[in-house]
Amino acid sequence: MASGSSSIAIGGLFENAEVTTSGRPVLRRNEVECFLLSSIDIDSEDDPPRFTALRSGNLILTTHRLIWIPSQSNESVPSSIPLSAVTHIYSHKKSIKSMFHSPRIRFQADPGSIVVTIVFRGKGDFDGFLSKLWECWRGRAWEEEEKSESETSKSGSGTVAQGLYGNDGTVRMVGLAGILRKEQEQWESTDKSLQDAFQDLNALMSKAKEMVSLAEKMRQKLLSAPSSQNGSTDDEEMGSKEEMQQWMLSVGIISPVTKESAGALYHQELSRQLADFVRIPLEKAGGMISLTDMYYHFNRARGTELISPDDLWQACTLWEKFDVPVMLRKFDSGVMVIQNKSHSDEEVMSRIRMLVTKTETLRVGVTASDAALTLKIAPAMAKEHLLSAETKGLLCRDMSPDGLRFYFNLFPEIDPTNLHIVKEFGTYGEWIKATSLLSV
Amino acid sequence: MQKLADFKLPQFFNYPPYFTLQPVRDTREKQIQLWKELILDYCKSQKIFLIGVEEDFPLFSNSAIDRSLSHEARETFLSAIVGEGRAEWLDKGHRKCLILWHRIQDWADIVLQFVRDNGLEDSVMTVEEIRSGTESLGTELQGIDRTILMRALKLLENKGKLALFKGTSADDEGVKFSV
Missing domain, CATH: 1.10.10.10 (Winged helix-like DNA-binding domain superfamily/Winged helix DNA-binding domain)
Structure with a gap:
């Protein structure tokens, strides 16, 4: 991962991290959020310091990055360190001194072997964070992505081959039998990924991005389908296809905020994620949507990490504290809705x-x-x-x-x-x- | 606009919300006011003295728009008239309502005017004669509700303008004027 040119000022290590209007990090493709801690400082271990320390912010660990977001908008900007730059994580020393210290994690990162210290000023599952950091660092999710990218480019070039046989010697899909076989194979692979997904709940989260990309692929296929069939589809079929497309579109939050990942900040982070999410359904609903409808949209997008109605309500009530463009409104009849602040x-x-x-x-x-x-x-x-x-x-x-x-x-x-x-x-x-x- | 007998109904009689008791206070107050005026106007022109809440009353339904007032709405509108002293409930259950488009005091004045007009200042009449005698033909007293008339006469008796006495038959009472 290249370090951005804008990061030179803070030691060549940090990149500016993009955040949404509600203050949630903008995740990259296939990036999944794993842990979140509040009241975090990031210091330079070296003397003299190799970068300006970052004071009191939220630290978000993802499969790809460590993202630090200031809790109040002070001079600091949201910054991130790619995990690929981490060269060593120091083991946690238990000593008399460390008992009086705030807990801290040190790691070394390129370029220039900078030693970075994460200082935990607040409460939180410090050990949980450390083990998750190890897990993500060793998982090397960023490499997998590069690999799959090169694979797709390879298979893309493979389709150029002509004739009855493919480049690898298998019979190419020809005629009706070919279509049927292709269909069959697709079903088998879909079935397999579904089975894999449900085998282990832990594995499920790692499958999330595959599920989303599967949904995207199916959507693309459905989109292209009507043009390839010359009007032979009846209305009912068209209707169900449209419905299917809608479903596929709404599978989408790759990295839902969970109690496990966000801990004490759960509702706060959920609230921010929800504020980002509601924009599109809200627009479709004409600027106002009932809480029950939103509950359904949001949970469908979250897939397996369902939230309770109470969580949704709490997340909405927290909007008052953040500068988000949406608000919760209660009608005299007791019906609660989400609406744009601009909705007059x-x-x-x-x-x-x-x-x-x-x-x-x-x-x-x-x-x-x-x-x-x-x-x-x-x-x-x-x-x-x-x-x-x-x-x-x-x-x-x-x-x-x-x-x-x-x-x-x-x-x-x-x-x-x-x-x-x-x-x-x-x-x-x-x-x-x-x-x-x-x-x- | 349709008519009931020779009574000209106002345009808003065909406005469907007129027949639904409005829940919003300001709107309801205006609606009640309009009903009050219409009921009094109608009763006066048709010489109706008594409205039974559960009985068919021409104003309470409009077949042209297929709407009729609910029991609650009828009672609300009549109670509003009672509250203004222009009507009285005859029973605790609020089933029968006496409509006083003239207040009792006004009816008493009408009786006095009738006495003077006919030179009856020192005469004796039966109550029934006041309601249906030749003298009352064409006056407002013709066909007046007996209850209302008796209340007006009692008011005048208290003022010393007349004396009521029992007649020979039980259902008739005599009046001795002394205006």
């Missing part, structure tokens, strides 16, 4: 006003599902909006055997001292016109 009620209200003052809706009113269609949001959300518009006096309701409908509120326009008077310009007049059209 005034805008929704004016759209509802537009909807209910149309000639047709003036006459027959709207139901929650009508509003859902117009506002392009879920019916449950639409109902909340209609109810709050009712509370504001914009709408009033009509309960009939057909169900609940909302009408533009005409009551304020009617003069109680003269029940028959109708002001010339007003929605009451518009309504009378709209209803009289019907009787003509």
Whole structure:
């Protein structure tokens, strides 16, 4: 791994680490988060120091890097050290001196054999971190990636071969039998990876990235499928394919925050990850999504590392403390939703006003599902909006055997001292016109 | 706009939310006010003195839009009229409501005016004669509810304007005016 040019200032060892708007590290392809500790300093062991010490931040261990993120935005920038640069991890010495010290881990890293000390100022599973660090360092996940990359480029060139036999002498896939065999082989390999995945829960996490790439591959295949088939697919099949695509798209958090990896910071980190995740589903849902819907989206994306409804709720309530662009909102009815901070009620209200003052809706009113269609949001959300518009006096309701409908509120326009008077310009007049059209 | 008998209904009688008791306070207050006015107007024009909550009352349903008031809504609107002193519940169960588009005091004044108009200042009449006699033809007293009339007469008796006495038959009482 090359050290970036920007890192020269801090000793040629650190790279600037990219973080999301909510302060979560941006992980690279196939990178999985393994451990997280708070209140961490990173010091230089050498005298004089070879780099400026990093003070009080969160340290995140991934399969590829050590990422340090300042807990408050001080002068320090988020920085990372690739594990590939680590040349030696010193074993932990137990001595009288170390009993009075904050626990620390020392390791040597290239370039220049810099000795780096990680100092633990807070509480946390120090031993757990150390063993995980060893595990990740020895796992050499970055090498695997390089290997697989070279493999794919090799197999890519293999397809150039012509004729009935492939480069390696096997019968190439030809005709219907070929397709069937290919299909069969694919199923077998899929089946195998699924079986491997479920054999051991520990192995499962290492399989996560394969699962995600499998999902991506299947999605790509599905995407290309409709063009290769000349309209022979019926609607039902198309529907299920689209559904499948949606599923594949939403498999996606390779490195979910877990209680195991984040420890005491679990809810805080979960909260940040959730804030990053909600953006796309939120956009699709029109700027507001119910907590139950989000629970479903988020857990589906997390795959095996499911969270409880309470965890989700706690993660959402923590947003108040962070500078994130989303917020949790509770309606009077008790329904809780996630919405963009920029999502304004005034805008929704004016759209509802537009909807209910149309000639047709003036006459027959709207139901929650009508509003859902117009506002392009879920019916449950639409109902909340209609109810709050009712509370504001914009709408009033009509309960009939057909169900609940909302009408533009005409009551304020009617003069109680003269029940028959109708002001010339007003929605009451518009309504009378709209209803009289019907009787003509 | 459709009519009930010769009563002209207002436009909003065809507005479906008018028939659903509104849950939002401001809206509901306005709705109640409109119902109060409509019920009083209608009763006055049709000379209706009594509304049974559970009985068919023409205003309480609108077949044109297929809506009718719930029991709760009927009681709410009538109670609002009672609260203004323009009606009275006749029973604790709030099933029958006496509508006073004129208050008892106003009815008493109408009786006095009727007495003066007909030169009956020192005469004797039966209660029934006031309601259906030739003198009351075409006046507001024609067909007045007996309960309301008796309340008005008792008010006048307390003021010394007349004396009530039992007649020969049990269902008729006599009135001796002394205006």
